[in-house]
Amino acid sequence: MDLGYELPRWGADGDLGTETIDALARFLRDHGVDIDDDAGMVSEAELALVQRIHAATADAPLGPQLPSGRFHDLRASASQNNVDGRRPWKQITGVTLHQTACIFGERPQRWNTVSAHLGVTRAGQALWMHDFEKVVWHANDFNASTIGIEMEGTYAGVEGDDRTFWRPADEPDRQPQTPTAELVESAKATVRWICREVARHGGRVEKLLAHRQASDQRQSDPGSALWQRVAIPLHAELDLTDGGLTYKVGRGYAIPERWDASRVGVKY
Template identity: 50%
Template sequence: MTWLEALLKLFAPQATAPTVALPGVTFHDRRRFAIQAHGPERQWKTTGRKWNRVTGITLHQTASLLGERPERWDTVGCHVGITRAGKVIHLHGFDRWVAHGNAWNDQCVGIEIDGLYAGIEGDESTVWDDPSTARRETGMTPTPEAIKAACDTVRWICAEVERHGGKVHALVAHRQSSMSRRNDPGSALWKAVALPMHAEIGLSDGGVGFKLGGSAIPEVWDERCKGIRY
């Protein structure tokens, strides 16, 4: 066995193939390739953890456009990627600690939804500007395919974690754990994915005003959060 084979065996994802049906979704399992893409020097960004440590899901936007080719996602720091066409790309097992969400890393599974979305839908001043370009970035609108795939993925994660003896209680935003990610995932994705899943599955964002090193969910994202500014 070569050193590379030994390394890949050591860091191989422990989660089994998905057992929950995702009807109407194109699924790509890229776990083996994502581990390789990180390489030995970046392995600290993905290590093992126990299933009972997984208690939440974090929603992210990529703030870019990675596209539909699954291999383009291999270096993304998250567990699952969702493309604009609604493809689900499994990058790391849910029993892996992945650097994706600051204070959420220890207990959360990270979902990245492809696209650049305004923090407040319709307010272009809340769109993240790419410092490598001189142009003002324009926000996108989430596609129905991406929204459906994201909701299906939340259901799948909850079922998989429970199947392995854990329990997901929370569905949170990266915004809540990072002061520099106020627009992550943005109002449109939060309203289209998080709020319906909170109601359907009984998940929580921690309650009105809750944050962990970042900014609380604002009223413009959830009308129950009265008085909390973006």
């Protein structure tokens, strides 16, 4: 099966077993086709439909259209330790932006253990670690409903304000970075691609969020520089929202005025 639907217990053995039928049923449902759940079998018409939909989608290019850098599909090699099951496409309603707060470098394999769906490097490469239907631990209470993107680099919570820069104890000389144009453009292209993919499967991305909004330990995540260069322009371009004034979940922090001038009075 190369439709991207897993056959968890038996694999593609040529037999049209229960799991194969379940996978076909999920495929049809994801493509907006009403099917009879209880039939326990797939009709000729349904099979023909699967083949037609597959033919129409198989040629779609894989990954975002990156202005610079390469796209790497690491899904087969990425660690599954931070995956918490699968979800229906319709449960995906947002994208959460992160900064890695460290430097990984440009070797794609380094990202195999990163707990997020996607990563973008300083040179503008994009890495795809996990299917979007997988629930991955990356953003606390945003995990269940969002896709996570880690943007590489060490960025201050507020650009130019050293007091908002996180420095590990064993690295007192670490300096804040400025996002590269390549990183910014590839991150934007990656969000555009996610929105298209989710829509193609019958869902809709409505929110573009910051990890900060879901955690009391990630105040600077992804930081004002990335928020202003990646998130705010995309909110306008793709009709996305950060949840609105003072929006946060759990013990997170709202988007502050120092990230977004329209959030008058919201403290960092």
